[in-house]
Amino acid sequence: MSxxxxxxxxxxYEAVNEGCEQAMQEDDSVFLMGLDVDDHKGIQGSTLGLVDxxxxxxxxxxxxxxxxxxxxxxxxxxxxQRPIHVHIRMDFLMLCMNQLVNIAAxxxxxxxGTVQVPLVVRTIVGKxxxxxxxxxxxxxxxxxxxxxxxxxxxxxxxxxxGLMIQAVRDNNPVIVMEHRLLYGTEAYVPKEPYSVEFGxxxxxxNGNDIxxxxxxxxxxxxxxxxxxxxxxxxxxxxxxxxxxxxxDSTTIEKSxxxxxxxxxxxxxxxxxxISAEISARVAExxxxxxxxxxxxxxxxxxxxxxxxxxxxxxxxxxxxxxxxASLLCDPSNTWEPTEQxxxxxxQKNFKGPF
Amino acid sequence: MNEYKPVDVRLxxxxxxxxxxxxxxxxxxxxxxxxxxVHLAIGQEYICAAIIEELLATDYVCGTYxxxxxxxxxxxxxxxxxxxxxxxxxxxxxxxxxxxxLVDAKQGVIGMSAVVGTGIPVAVGHALAIxxxxxNDVVVVFMGxxxxxxxxxxxxxxxxxxxxxxxxxxxxxxQLAIHEPIEKRWATPKIKxxxxxxxxxAHQFSEPDIFSIYDYAKTHIERxxxxxxxxxxxCITHRWSEHVGPNEDYDQGYRSIEESxxxxxxxxxxxxxxSLDPEVRAMVDKRIEQKIAAAIDFAENSxxxxxxxxxxxxxA
Numbered sequence: 082m083s084x085x086x087x088x089x090x091x092x093x094y095e096a097v098n099e100g101c102e103q104a105m106q107e108d109d110s111v112f113l114m115g116l117d118v119d120d121h122k123g124i125q126g127s128t129l130g131l132v133d134x135x136x137x138x139x140x141x142x143x144x145x146x147x148x149x150x151x152x153x154x155x156x157x158x159x160x161x162q163r164p165i166h167v168h169i170r171m172d173f174l175m176l177c178m179n180q181l182v183n184i185a186a187x188x189x190x191x192x193x194g195t196v197q198v199p200l201v202v203r204t205i206v207g208k209x210x211x212x213x214x215x216x217x218x219x220x221x222x223x224x225x226x227x228x229x230x231x232x233x234x235x236x237x238x239x240x241x242x243g244l245m246i247q248a249v250r251d252n253n254p255v256i257v258m259e260h261r262l263l264y265g266t267e268a269y270v271p272k273e274p275y276s277v278e279f280g281x282x283x284x285x286x287n288g289n290d291i292x293x294x295x296x297x298x299x300x301x302x303x304x305x306x307x308x309x310x311x312x313x314x315x316x317x318x319x320x321x322x323x324x325x326x327x328x329d330s331t332t333i334e335k336s337x338x339x340x341x342x343x344x345x346x347x348x349x350x351x352x353x354x355i356s357a358e359i360s361a362r363v364a365e366x367x368x369x370x371x372x373x374x375x376x377x378x379x380x381x382x383x384x385x386x387x388x389x390x391x392x393x394x395x396x397x398x399x400x401x402x403x404x405x406a407s408l409l410c411d412p413s414n415t416w417e418p419t420e421q422x423x424x425x426x427x428q429k430n431f432k433g434p435f
Numbered sequence: 436m437n438e439y440k441p442v443d444v445r446l447x448x449x450x451x452x453x454x455x456x457x458x459x460x461x462x463x464x465x466x467x468x469x470x471x472x473v474h475l476a477i478g479q480e481y482i483c484a485a486i487i488e489e490l491l492a493t494d495y496v497c498g499t500y501x502x503x504x505x506x507x508x509x510x511x512x513x514x515x516x517x518x519x520x521x522x523x524x525x526x527x528x529x530x531x532x533x534x535x536x537l538v539d540a541k542q543g544v545i546g547m548s549a550v551v552g553t554g555i556p557v558a559v560g561h562a563l564a565i566x567x568x569x570x571n572d573v574v575v576v577f578m579g580x581x582x583x584x585x586x587x588x589x590x591x592x593x594x595x596x597x598x599x600x601x602x603x604x605x606x607x608x609x610q611l612a613i614h615e616p617i618e619k620r621w622a623t624p625k626i627k628x629x630x631x632x633x634x635x636x637a638h639q640f641s642e643p644d645i646f647s648i649y650d651y652a653k654t655h656i657e658r659x660x661x662x663x664x665x666x667x668x669x670c671i672t673h674r675w676s677e678h679v680g681p682n683e684d685y686d687q688g689y690r691s692i693e694e695s696x697x698x699x700x701x702x703x704x705x706x707x708x709x710s711l712d713p714e715v716r717a718m719v720d721k722r723i724e725q726k727i728a729a730a731i732d733f734a735e736n737s738x739x740x741x742x743x744x745x746x747x748x749x750x751a
Binding site: 112138139143144146148149150151152153154155156157158159160161162179180183184188189190191192193194195196197198199228229231252253 | 545556586
């Protein structure tokens, strides 16, 4: 993905960390706040070392107080600062909803363009090892519903750094939805600061038979599924929207025009979610003229359970993605990959506890 | 702040401007020219007038949806406010705010919110930015007694106290949240005592003594400029108007006219006005009436925003 000459592999959390660090170097008004950002674990490594580099005035913990702390970050942003507010799980953003939805999203509009809220909210979605009901939610669609907010979902280390830098440079409130299971994954990440553009879907892999749109950690799962499909002679095109809002659906529509089949795999529930939005945009598309087959995969319509036997069937997997894609290509297909074929290293390696 | 005028004149100018603007709004309201719910602060003007008097242009204030007084006391543009109430393009938010979300960034008026208490942490954020930028400014945030029941109020006071932020919290305690009395909302109404437990100066003013309020605010604003951290003021007061709308509502049975009569006897607008040299007062009053007439004229003659402006300012 990198066009720069750089062969350095970086883990996702290291890329997040470097993105924060370089954003702070670039602009003195950037600061980082949130519970545990300055402790010895540093938000699973993603903020480690930053307090030593920038001092406690620019990197500091907060009382839990998520509601007020979000308001404080918004106020500081209005007054010319560029806060990065960190939450170790996305579920905690429910405590911030009032400030994010009623103030951050609306201020530029409601105050007639006289104020801006250049706020970054970093959040991490958990998965597996018993994360359960309140440490696992992908809530991006709730935020994508609200005009005035932006939400981005890096699926790899390269995007994690580039989106972080772009989020800080943006003059609007931006929610960065990271994924805990991706923290250990590696990608080539340039040393110098760079940004990943908002509102531009990325074609991860070209193909002609089916379009798979995958979000957040589901990109890795879809890539694995596509490998299995290829062995069966089915060539999937994989698209990562990269940013949930703004959403570049044109790239998706062009792909669907080519393949006539669309499988959307979300790291969230389906009901009223971004997968429904993408489906609607494809249905409304002016550039697609043929009949299109659409299928969606996401969280089961339940609360996330902790035990592996239930959790395994709660999430889409390379297996369920491959089967759904295969059936979309030909409803008479009876092929199913084995469990062994579907194993994903990053998922197997994660043992928690957090 | 204008050092060339005696303080009683300066305070009267503010109190009278707010009172007369509120009364003018109430008068216009039945015509339906004002396209916005209005929450009038008649009877409570003296609090923001006294506390804001010693602020500088670079300082910030944050009011509530009952915020006309705070906006005007800080020097917010009256023409832009009136035009905003009329929904006009020349309004302070180009017709996107109405009465409840007044803003004047140039005068340090932080945008106001209609969700009770939400402005408090936002104001604290401004104080944090001031400290981070090593500036000498201060923030004053106003709230009603209802806001003290919101979680973000206690959270904000705590954070401001931890970081010794330059912010003055002011509770205008009219003992009503819409129509519900404080006794039904707080186990004990000891707001000031609770705030003192955060280790910050906290003081209650049970009477509408504008000069005591002014002196206390002035002292603590100075303290804050020296980096000594936040303070809390609670001003017991009385709302003359209904919660929302241009009228009074003592006939509704949820509060008594007797209570109101006691407060009206202590009306700062009247007593302060009467204490001034009649000639000085007449001059002040005349200027205020001219300003209000001009603002109404400005609002009435301004255009509405064009429909194609709907999408302006969704994103910066």
